[in-house]
Amino acid sequence: MxxxxxxxxxxxxxxxxxxxxxxxxxxxxxxxxxxxxxxxxxxxxxxxxxxxxxxxxxxxxxxxxxxxxxxxxxxxxxxxxxxxSTAGGSGGASASTGTPSFAPTSAPPPLDPEEILADSRKDTAPLSPATLLPGKAGGKLTLGQAVYVKGPSAETADCASAAQHTLPAVLNANGCTKMLRATYTRDGVAVTVGVAVFDTAGDATAARGQADKAAIIEPLSGKGVKPFCDGAVCRTTMNSYGRYAYFTITGFTGGKDVTAQDKKAFDAGDQLAHYTFQQIHRRGEVQSTAAPAS
Incomplete structure (x- = not known):
């Protein structure tokens, strides 16, 4: 109109x-x-x-x-x-309506687990056989296809008392502060794991380097585990990670000597040594996620 x-x-x-x-x-x-x-x-x-x-x-x-x-x-x-939109495509007022933007921020990265495990001043979580090698006596530990039964465990500040032959002198010389042990059995094979605790990774590395073939830990029996490696030939391993040096001694519960052909004994010692390494590393991981870098 x-x-x-x-x-x-x-x-x-x-x-x-x-x-x-x-x-x-x-x-x-x-x-x-x-x-x-x-x-x-x-x-x-x-x-x-x-x-x-x-x-x-x-x-x-x-x-x-x-x-x-x-x-x-x-x-x-x-x-x-x-x-x-405004009429004619021009002359209209505009406003910014997007989501507010902020400068990118990020939390400091956690410490490397190995860095924590290298120093007792950073590695401060509770430490005992129950925390490092958990499980009750009689309980089962499954590693791959193998199932082990846990036997006794022990802890002592007198590291030399839980070692034999040349190992006590090595532990004392490098300032071992604690020895943790636990024994596991499977199909007539017994393995005692020993973890020697030092103040620094340097001390643990030195102890590993000074230990010879005669440096062995004392086998731990009891709670269903008969004495083993008492006069019989047994197989031993040693290694270190962080401020921990860890050892194994493997033998037959029936007193038979371990030979190079006894794959069962070698496998058991290797599996439990690797399990011990994993437990130490997990200890570092747990602490690294709880404490940011300083």
């Missing part, structure tokens, strides 16, 4: 204008009154007032539309949606 275009023409029906007529209806001319040809001043005044009222309503409606559009825009910006 257009207004004021194309010059004067026939009056169209306007629902806002009193006395306007629907299309094709015949309306009396406001200029004539009773057929006298003079203007009907009352009708003209009424029509003028109606048009003024209509303009006010239209203007109010436009203002309401602007307010409503502004409200919608505010909601969109608050929710972080896309900014509304």
């Amino acid at each position: 257009s207004y004021g275009q194309g010059g004067p023409g026939p009056q169209q029906w306007d629902p806002w204008t009193p006395q306007s007529q629907q299309p094709n209806a015949v309306a009396p001319e406001p200029w004539s009154q009773g057929g006298s040809g003079g203007p009907d001043w009352d009708a003209l005044a009424e029509a003028s007032a109606a048009k003024a009222k209509r303009r006010r309503i239209v203007a109010a409606g436009a203002a309401a539309a602007v307010v409503a559009a502004g409200a919608v825009t505010a909601v969109l910006l608050t929710r972080g949606g896309e900014e509304p």
Whole structure:
């Protein structure tokens, strides 16, 4: 619908204008009154007032539309949606509505487990046979396809008392502070694991280097495990990791000598030596995740 275009023409029906007529209806001319040809001043005044009222309503409606559009825009910006497009693609205000950005941060990396295990000042978790070589006597330890039964365990600050031959002197010379032992059995084979604890990794490394083939730990019997390696030939291993030197002695519970062909005895000693290494490393891992780097 257009207004004021194309010059004067026939009056169209306007629902806002009193006395306007629907299309094709015949309306009396406001200029004539009773057929006298003079203007009907009352009708003209009424029509003028109606048009003024209509303009006010239209203007109010436009203002309401602007307010409503502004409200919608505010909601969109608050929710972080896309900014509304402006008419003509220019001249509109824009706002940044993305998620607040922050400078990237990261927690300090944990200490390396081996770094913790290298120094008694960092390696401070409780240490005993129950924490390092857990399990009750009579309990089972599964390593791969092999199942071992745990026997007795022991702890002493007198490291030399839990060692034989040349090992006591080596332990004392390098400042061993504690010896932890536990025995495991499987199919007539018994293995005692011994863990010597030092203050630093340097001390443990020195002890390993000074230990010879005669440096062995004392086999631990009791709680269902008969004495073994008492006068019989047994197989031994030694190694170190962090501030720990760990040893094994493997023999037959029946007193038979271990020979190079006794794969069962060799496998048992190797499996439990590796298990001991894993337990020491796990101790370092647990502490590394609990304490950030300083």
